[in-house]
Amino acid sequence: MxxxxxxxxxxxxxxxxxxxxxxxxxxxxxxxxxxxxxxxxxxxxxxxxxxxxxxxxxxxxxxxxxxxxxxESASDDDVVIRPRHDAKRGVTTWSLSRDPAITVAKMRVTKPPPASVAELKVHPGKDWIIILSGVLVLMLGERRILVEAGQAAEFSTMIPHGFGAHDGPVELIGIFDPEGRRTHLRSGR
Missing domain, CATH: 1.10.260.40 (lambda repressor-like DNA-binding domains)
Known part of the structure; x- marks a missing residue:
């Protein structure tokens, strides 16, 4: 312990x-x-x-x-959320938060992930991402997680984090709380 x-x-x-x-x-x-x-x-x-x-x-x-x-515990056993497909109904679902104070944005990522842990960001809250195409490199502290098209990820943003494209562009839908919106969707600087 x-x-x-x-x-x-x-x-x-x-x-x-x-x-x-x-x-x-x-x-x-x-x-x-x-x-x-x-x-x-x-x-x-x-x-x-x-x-x-x-x-x-x-x-x-x-x-x-x-x-x-x-x-908050750094456990990230549930970082990657795998879809549930109901073949009978023809529906694929991802279980995400029902918090009304969120922003949903479609994003296209073309740059690689941050090169060092020092470049990762931290802010209160949680982020959710759904990969539409490509492969996203999700950096969580020292961890490097590949999230592929058809998968989703949920993680505490109190873990130093950042993301980027892996071998080509990535299209994703991001669901952000107010802190995440300010961090990930700020106007170009």
Whole structure:
């Protein structure tokens, strides 16, 4: 069990740093919002200091997330959602969230995935993707998952993530919560 706890500890540290960077904040910016020193936050992010529950609570609040989201299990046993085909009715379905606060977008991806884990993004929420054609490379932390046409994936966006095309263009339908919409569908910069 110690290994699992160490993995979660490291993931929480990456989430804190990732959210801070996505928000465009320096250590000083976050420190001012959670009343900790920048050096304490730096040591927390780098693993040179243990994180106390009270520190984790104020850091989560300052980052605009919840304690639950920061410490959510990194289990991704259900990342790839395989379709259920009902031959009798001629219907194929994917079980996805029924949350009304979502955005659905068709996307065509032509660029390869990010080259390093440092380029991956983190934000509160979940993303869902359905691959219409091609093969998508889904990067989840250190993992590289191929999602093929006809498959779908659901994952916590608190896991550092990014995606790109594998050997040619990919067309997909993405279903994003408000945070995902801002991250994945922002106007071209």
């Amino acid at each position: 110690r290994q699992e706890g160490e993995d979660l500890d490291g993931l929480v540290r990456k989430r804190i740093r990732g959210l801070r960077l996505v928000l465009g904040w320096s250590l000083d910016d976050l420190a001012a919002r959670c009343y900790l020193s920048p050096s304490t936050l730096s040591r927390i992010e780098t693993g040179h200091r243990r994180i106390s529950l009270d520190q984790l609570t104020v850091i989560a609040r300052a980052l605009g997330t919840t304690l639950d989201q920061l410490v």
